[in-house]
Amino acid sequence: MERKIALVTGATSGIGWSTALTLARMGYDLIATGRREKRLDELAKALPEGTKFLPLVFDVRNREKVFEILGTIPEDWENIQVLVNNAGNAHGMDPIQTGNLDDWDAMMDINVKGLLYVSKAIIPGMIERKNGIIINIGSIAGKEVYPNGNVYCGSKHAVDALTKGMRIDLNPYGIKVIGIHPGLVETEFSEVRFKGDTERAEKVYQGYEPLLADDIAEIVEFVVNRPRHVVLADIVVLPTAQASATLVNKES
Structure with a gap:
């Protein structure tokens, strides 16, 4: 049976x-x-017993480190079937x-350029194998x-546009490209955005039931398990209380 390998960026939280x-x-064995x-x-x-694990410590916005580290991973880890570009951040309001x-630099460097750097390092192998999920x-x-x-x-x-562009450019190689666009998810996101102001961050998630990180992970599981001929290309997922980016039904 072929070994299954996935790479997840921003996997620390x-x-x-x-x-x-x-x-x-x-x-999946995990990078x-x-x-x-x-x-x-x-x-x-925390990983299930028997999972092979390759932790890589670097900042996705550091172009030299991305290509140095991902360009020298052991040969038996090179056959990456699933790439999850998750690393991202928000700073300030x-x-x-x-x-x-x-x-501004942090958001553009991590959310956009970091995604591009990691993808650039991994896509050639997927093209060579004519198989992969991004x-x-x-x-x-x-x-x-x-x-x-x-x-x-x-x-x-930009992430949305790049996802669509990737899907077009990689279409001849049978590579699936999927965008998952969550609404309000209770994570460290707001604490980072408000620069460690925990009280302000907690208020973001009060008065309604937000999405959880596990909800998004379940969607990842679902799309990865679709048959070869099926791709859920573009997914927007919101908590039931949220109707748009700005409209959230909170208890008074």
């Missing part, structure tokens, strides 16, 4: 963590990337005129724009 565990339970080595060590302990340039984790912010979301929304609109 949230959607990436849940997706990594889900793919491991599906029988997980992240900036926090300690969290990758914790992930290793300022209007465009007062936006922080470092925040899942890009986007956001409802890639479908709509909301007040003070400016650059974050721009970065996620």
